[in-house]
Amino acid sequence: MPQFRKNPLKNEWVIFSEERSKRPKKEKVAECRFCEGMEIHTPSEIFSISSKENRHPDTSGWIIRVVPNKFPALSLENNNFLKNEIFYENLNGYGIHEVVINSNRHVKFISELKETEIKLMLDVFAERIIQIKKNKKIKYISIFLNQGGKAGATIEHSHSQIIALPLLPEIIKKENNFLKKHYRNKKTCYICDLINVELKDKIRIIHKDDLFLITPLFYSCYFFEVDFIPVRHMSNFEDINSIEKEALAKYIKKISEFFLEKFSSCMNMFIKTQPIYENNKDYYHWTLKILPRIHNFGGFELSTQMNINTSFPEKTAEVIKKYLSRS
Ligand SMILES: [Zn+2]
Ligand SMILES: [Zn+2]
Numbered sequence: 001m002p003q004f005r006k007n008p009l010k011n012e013w014v015i016f017s018e019e020r021s022k023r024p025k026k027e028k029v030a031e032c033r034f035c036e037g038m039e040i041h042t043p044s045e046i047f048s049i050s051s052k053e054n055r056h057p058d059t060s061g062w063i064i065r066v067v068p069n070k071f072p073a074l075s076l077e078n079n080n081f082l083k084n085e086i087f088y089e090n091l092n093g094y095g096i097h098e099v100v101i102n103s104n105r106h107v108k109f110i111s112e113l114k115e116t117e118i119k120l121m122l123d124v125f126a127e128r129i130i131q132i133k134k135n136k137k138i139k140y141i142s143i144f145l146n147q148g149g150k151a152g153a154t155i156e157h158s159h160s161q162i163i164a165l166p167l168l169p170e171i172i173k174k175e176n177n178f179l180k181k182h183y184r185n186k187k188t189c190y191i192c193d194l195i196n197v198e199l200k201d202k203i204r205i206i207h208k209d210d211l212f213l214i215t216p217l218f219y220s221c222y223f224f225e226v227d228f229i230p231v232r233h234m235s236n237f238e239d240i241n242s243i244e245k246e247a248l249a250k251y252i253k254k255i256s257e258f259f260l261e262k263f264s265s266c267m268n269m270f271i272k273t274q275p276i277y278e279n280n281k282d283y284y285h286w287t288l289k290i291l292p293r294i295h296n297f298g299g300f301e302l303s304t305q306m307n308i309n310t311s312f313p314e315k316t317a318e319v320i321k322k323y324l325s326r327s
Contacts, residue, residue: 002093148266183283191285
């Protein structure tokens with residue numbers, strides 16, 4: 001049974017899940033259980049979008065499909081919230097782990113998805129957040145995409161994942177507290193302020209329109225990481241509208257094409273949205289990040305959690321902007 005164990009030195013939880021180690025190392029394309037027609041090889045679907053009327057669950061005819069992770073890091077069955085605080089602190093591994101199968105076709109890279117498919121993927125993220133939030137034990141929802149072995153993927157068919165936690169990861173708590181403090185002191189949203197600074201500085205802008213600022217952050221942690229920041233102040237990702245989703249899909253596709261062409265097929269994408277227990281919409285501003293995965297972490301990074309980024313964001317912006325202007 002999965003378990004959370006707390007490291008008091010870092011005030012961070014670690015998830016232990018032997019289930020995750022049972023994931024197949026590599027599946028042959030002919031046996032891909034995420035392809036259309038292979039529905040019986042996944043756990044029963046939770047949600048899907050289909051063009052076919054009266055389609056039965058777990059049959060073909062879907063466009064995008066959400067299923068429970070067959071090898072979950074966490075599970076709703078671990079309902080018993082036993083806490084042991086004698087010396088060590090631990091919790092049962094309660095939570096949700098879902099897989100969003102991004103396409104019915106055997107597509108490996110997000111850049112191979114059509115813009116309409118990426119938009120549908122964003123629709124599904126918003127829909128699942130709304131549904132998962134009905135579970136009052138859930139405190140935080142992480143939405144991410146791993147593409148390629150170096151990015152943590154074990155299945156080649158393009159998919160995203162949703163992990164819903166009964167607690168707040170320390171880094172999310174820290175970021176949330178910072179944003180709250182900034183709002184308390186200045187009465188403005190930090191990310192809205194950041195947008196204004198970037199518009200003045202100009203040197204880190206990859207793209208800006210009425211809907212999104214696309215920029216590597218001044219203090220980017222990882223090589224060529226790029227943030228998508230909605231211009232409209234929004235705390236919760238699920239409040240994104242249809243036009244914003246279309247714009248986001250277009251640029252996710254373009255920038256992941258750039259990563260694939262210039263660096264590697266391995267990349268991560270993730271969304272940072274407001275922790276669930278917070279209902280003040282003034283200070284939190286959701287963002288989406290994508291980054292190519294080229295380097296592994298070394299001893300220095302592991303021991304200090306201080307990353308060495310080999311590309312200044314000003315250079316990253318210049319290179320990607322140049323690429324986009326040609327395509
Ligand atoms: Zn497939
Ligand atoms: Zn804002």
